[in-house]
């Protein structure tokens with residue numbers, strides 16, 4: 205089997221299902237993990253699912269991914285909109301990244317409309333709730349099949 209796809213989650217995503225269900229739905233992060241892992245198993249890929257509230261830890265995991273992952277599905281939470289350090293780490297990882305958000309960030313406050321992650325990503329999926337994670341996995345797997353340009 206190829207190296208795992210890292211599925212990385214940033215700040216406050218541990219609160220999923222506990223508050224703001226109108227925006228983020230009722231699934232907990234444990235539910236998201238279960239959905240991701242069962243979809244991954246059904247399509248024959250391994251995943252490594254993690255969440256942190258720390259920008260530094262998220263960056264360490266991106267560094268780790270460079271040697272240990274085949275790609276990254278990333279919901280960086282609010283660091284999406286603020287972190288040049290995360291952007292630098294993603295660029296240096298030289299791995300395909302698919303950015304995912306539960307909510308449609310473009311239908312929300314203007315400060316959510318800009319993403320540093322998107323500049324280092326193959327593509328972005330947002331607004332489809334938890335299903336966005338399985339869509340992101342499928343998009344990454346399709347991307348692996350493409351010959352390098």
Ligand code: CA2
Nearest residue numbers: 216217219220223224281282305306307
């Ligand atoms: O829509 C997404 O997935 C976001 O990445 C979620 C972030 C937000 O800052 C991004 O703009 C879009 C927030 C993480 C979730 O925060 C929660 C807070 C309270 C209750 C549930 C989730």
